[in-house]
Amino acid sequence: MLALVLDTSTPAVSAGLVCGGELLAEHVVVDGRRHGELLAVGIREVLKAGTPDTVVVGVGPGPFTGLRVGIVSAAAFGSARGLPVLGVCSLDGLAGPSTAVVTDARRKEVYWAVYDETGARVDGPHVTSVSEAQQAISGRRIVGDGAQLYGFSTADEPRYPSVLALALAAQRYAPLPLTPLYLRRPDAVEPGATKKVTA
Amino acid sequence: MPLVLGIETSCDETGVGVVRDRVLLADEVASSVEEHARFGGVVPEVASRAHLEAMVPTVDRALAAAGVTLADLDAIAVTSGPGLAGALLVGVAAAKAYALALDLPLYGVNHLAAHVAVDVLEHGPLPEPAIALLVSGGHSSLLLVKDVTRTMTPLGQTLDDAAGEAFDKVARLLGLGFPGGPVVDRTAQLGDRRAIAFPRSMLADPSYDVSFSGLKTAVARWVEKQDGPIPVADVCASFQEAVVDVLTAKAVRACRDVGVGHLLIGGGVAANSRLRALAQERCDAAGIVLRVPRPGLCTDNGAMVAALGDRLLDAGIAASALDLPADSSMPVERVVC
Ligand SMILES: [Zn+2]
Numbered sequence: 001m002l003a004l005v006l007d008t009s010t011p012a013v014s015a016g017l018v019c020g021g022e023l024l025a026e027h028v029v030v031d032g033r034r035h036g037e038l039l040a041v042g043i044r045e046v047l048k049a050g051t052p053d054t055v056v057v058g059v060g061p062g063p064f065t066g067l068r069v070g071i072v073s074a075a076a077f078g079s080a081r082g083l084p085v086l087g088v089c090s091l092d093g094l095a096g097p098s099t100a101v102v103t104d105a106r107r108k109e110v111y112w113a114v115y116d117e118t119g120a121r122v123d124g125p126h127v128t129s130v131s132e133a134q135q136a137i138s139g140r141r142i143v144g145d146g147a148q149l150y151g152f153s154t155a156d157e158p159r160y161p162s163v164l165a166l167a168l169a170a171q172r173y174a175p176l177p178l179t180p181l182y183l184r185r186p187d188a189v190e191p192g193a194t195k196k197v198t199a
Numbered sequence: 200m201p202l203v204l205g206i207e208t209s210c211d212e213t214g215v216g217v218v219r220d221r222v223l224l225a226d227e228v229a230s231s232v233e234e235h236a237r238f239g240g241v242v243p244e245v246a247s248r249a250h251l252e253a254m255v256p257t258v259d260r261a262l263a264a265a266g267v268t269l270a271d272l273d274a275i276a277v278t279s280g281p282g283l284a285g286a287l288l289v290g291v292a293a294a295k296a297y298a299l300a301l302d303l304p305l306y307g308v309n310h311l312a313a314h315v316a317v318d319v320l321e322h323g324p325l326p327e328p329a330i331a332l333l334v335s336g337g338h339s340s341l342l343l344v345k346d347v348t349r350t351m352t353p354l355g356q357t358l359d360d361a362a363g364e365a366f367d368k369v370a371r372l373l374g375l376g377f378p379g380g381p382v383v384d385r386t387a388q389l390g391d392r393r394a395i396a397f398p399r400s401m402l403a404d405p406s407y408d409v410s411f412s413g414l415k416t417a418v419a420r421w422v423e424k425q426d427g428p429i430p431v432a433d434v435c436a437s438f439q440e441a442v443v444d445v446l447t448a449k450a451v452r453a454c455r456d457v458g459v460g461h462l463l464i465g466g467g468v469a470a471n472s473r474l475r476a477l478a479q480e481r482c483d484a485a486g487i488v489l490r491v492p493r494p495g496l497c498t499d500n501g502a503m504v505a506a507l508g509d510r511l512l513d514a515g516i517a518a519s520a521l522d523l524p525a526d527s528s529m530p531v532e533r534v535v536c
Contacts, residue, residue, distance in 0.1 A: 072296070
């Protein structure tokens with residue numbers, strides 16, 4: 001498998017080219033407001049290292065706007081080249097044996113998942129309050145950009161998913177659909193009743 | 200002959216069009232309008248979710264309808280602004296990925312210029328300069344079109360609500376549902392447009408700007424004051440008349456002032472039957488040639504983006520860079536990002 005790997009679930013805009021367990025090229029820029037501008041440039045750069053036969057994309061959880069940039073790019077690229085496109089949980093890109101991954105979901109909530117001693121995901125992904133997450137993950141090594149932000153851990157590396165780990169997750173788990181792991185509903189509120197009129 | 204794929208995601212329609220040398224080969228639209236209806240307006244997050252789901256399937260449908268494959272394409276064009284930021288982003292990201300995967304030039308284009316360019320598919324090249332009146336739920340602009348492949352000059356715009364927004368708000372006030380344009384138009388046909396004298400804001404103002412928020416308030420006040428049943432058809436007809444009276448008067452005046460002989464009307468509100476009729480009447484009286492694309496090409500669609508892309512390619516305009524942003528407030532002066 002020579003995989004083009006994309007992830008836009010965090011402020012890191014990541015593209016990589018991974019062959020088996022080997023990273024051939026990587027392009028990562030941390031700028032949470034410019035996913036749409038940066039990702040295609042990253043793809044162009046890593047494509048110089050080879051021609052992919054598979055596309056792997058992190059489908060979150062993470063901020064929706066950025067996430068959609070990665071997913072639609074993967075879907076369109078895969079469709080244009082006739083390649084399979086595999087969705088993976090972005091938290092898996094941060095995972096290791098006996099760890100919990102915690103990333104910032106804003107509004108004082110976190111996305112999190114728990115991994116066993118073999119590095120397999122055994123719980124999550126979830127979005128919950130910080131305190132609920134704390135109860136569920138206590139006693140494990142904690143990584144991810146939510147770890148330091150909410151005082152789970154003083155460790156600040158790794159903060160963002162690695163393309164190599166995401167490529168491995170694509171081999172380990174069944175592919176996820178090419179839809180963001182929203183875990184939340186849109187905020188829109190239906191309006192109240194309008195004044196009744198007759199014709 | 201160049202073959203161009205156009206992608207449009209600036210609001211609630213995922214549009215994909217295919218154009219070859221000014222000939223429309225396919226125009227596929229996946230609309231999320233029904234998902235917005237219960238909210239009484241377009242919800243950006245709901246629109247963005249729908250664009251993501253619809254993107255690749257709509258491209259596939261458009262290619263199949265056109266009887267071409269991705270390998271046949273010569274360029275990709277995409278709306279890069281103005282519009283809803285999150286919605287634009289989905290189309291722009293998809294367009295970049297297609298362009299990269301297929302090694303094609305990419306044009307990030309202005310949505311308003313695309314509304315102007317689409318008319319070429321029906322009526323042939325637009326004699327320039329011309330005046331364009333673009334009216335929809337998102338825009339109300341009067342533009343001077345010197346060269347749609349290079350730049351347009353804004354003459355006037357709405358100071359508050361877009362024309363289509365005013366239709367939506369009045370429809371909601373009357374309990375007619377969303378979107379308001381088509382239902383108000385239909386209901387108005389049963390009413391008397393002279394029944395109620397609603398205000399013509401900005402009509403006497405020398406600028407080309409318009410304003411609809413006062414009109415919407417006037418309709419609300421009038422409805423509130425009624426004791427008995429509301430004559431909905433008369434309200435619709437009189438409200439609609441006030442909107443199209445101001446729009447057509449200003450558009451015709453702009454043609455006269457600037458000295459151009461062609462007026463083009465586009466945008467979703469251009470599908471309004473009374474706007475079309477009154478514009479025709481006033482253009483005939485003033486000796487102006489009126490051009491209005493058929494309703495399906497007036498609302499947001501991918502064909503208009505492909506049509507503009509086709510003209511840009513034809514005019515030898517340089518393609519956009521791969522880091523082009525989705526620009527929710529892209530100025531009309533800029534046709535290509
Ligand atoms: Zn429009």
